[in-house]
Amino acid sequence: MPNGVAKRDLPQKICPECNRPFTWRxxxxxxxxxxxxxxxxxxxxxxx
Numbered sequence: 001m002p003n004g005v006a007k008r009d010l011p012q013k014i015c016p017e018c019n020r021p022f023t024w025r026x027x028x029x030x031x032x033x034x035x036x037x038x039x040x041x042x043x044x045x046x047x048x
Contacts, residue, residue: 017042 010024015038022038037043 013038015039015042017046 007023011032012021012023013035014021015036017037020038024032028035037046
């Protein structure tokens with residue numbers, strides 16, 4: 001059996017800008033609680 005977690009079992013959030021679900025990524029491991037937007041584009045467009 002492969003190591004790790006299946007993608008369907010990873011935590012998800014909804015982006016408030018584009019209303020699409022996005023899943024946990026390894027680079028967000030330390031601050032997943034603070035991640036709000038799915039991408040830099042959504043983050044920048046929310047400030048306008």
